[in-house]
Amino acid sequence: MKIIGGLLLKKKRILTMVLILCLSSAIPVLATVVTSIDEIKVYVNGNKMNFPDQKPMINNDNRTLVPVRFISENLGAEVRWNNQIRTVIISYEESIIRLPIGKNHASIGVREVVLDTKADIVNERTMVPLRFISECLGTEVQWNGDKKEIYISTKMPPANPFVGQPFKPSDLPTDDGYPIYASDRVGAKIMYAELGELPINVGGYIIYNVTVDKENINITQHVDEINLIPIGLYMVENNEITRCRNYQYVQKGGTFTYAYPIKSTLDETPTNINTVSHFALFTYENMEFRMLVLPNPAYEG
Structure with a gap:
């Protein structure tokens, strides 16, 4: 009988503990933070x-x-x-x-x-x-x-229109002699502008600002839902299109500052950002080539 009584007592204790756990789990957590x-x-x-x-x-x-x-x-x-x-x-x-x-x-x-x-x-x-x-x-x-x-x-100022002139690859040649895709076709246009003329809408990209730090060329731009990816970028040295750079970070839609690295492991010679006179931003509008050329604020001549 003592054994049976002991077993019943243990069962009661177990049931009591289970009941307490069930009740405690039903109480809502009042802490505000749920994510670190x-x-x-x-x-x-x-x-x-x-x-x-x-x-x-x-x-x-x-x-x-x-x-x-x-x-x-x-x-x-x-x-x-x-x-x-x-x-x-x-x-x-x-x-x-x-x-x-x-x-x-x-x-x-x-x-x-x-x-x-x-x-x-x-x-x-x-x-x-x-x-x-x-x-x-x-x-x-x-x-x-x-x-x-x-x-x-945030709210940004309205963009100025892209006012391009007919473009021929010989006007701004590449250093290897091969034209950028579609830049030699009818309808290709180029626009030279100063940073003070920004923002400018080129092919659905609104370019707001260009800055340069020790590692990156930073382009503040609005990328619409059609283009999805940031605008393309070339460097201009000695009146020639030289190095191409890809953005480092992708955000779909909205205004964002994208970083384009100054240095690349693909470069045959070291990049000196101070000798780059301009940045050539390019895209396509209705399959026609568009290029916006802006001065490099870090250019020293």
């Missing part, structure tokens, strides 16, 4: 943003929250805090956005909108839904789930 905050990177027009204290995070609604300071410093909005009603007030141009903490609604002017997540306070920092706020400010937001990266494209 260090994994998420945010880019604005291709430039990586730094978050010195509170990092971007993904909450239980699977939505990205960012510190409200990011909105004011990087997206050009004015941010105020009303402590009495615990509401973030964001002013941008003629729009006023009111976002109460812990509520799934907001107001844009006099219009009330329902949100799919809530603003929150984490580590004494006000965190707001990135996509909702960004789109209210007229920016384009894209999410790369594989890389856990967010790309934000």
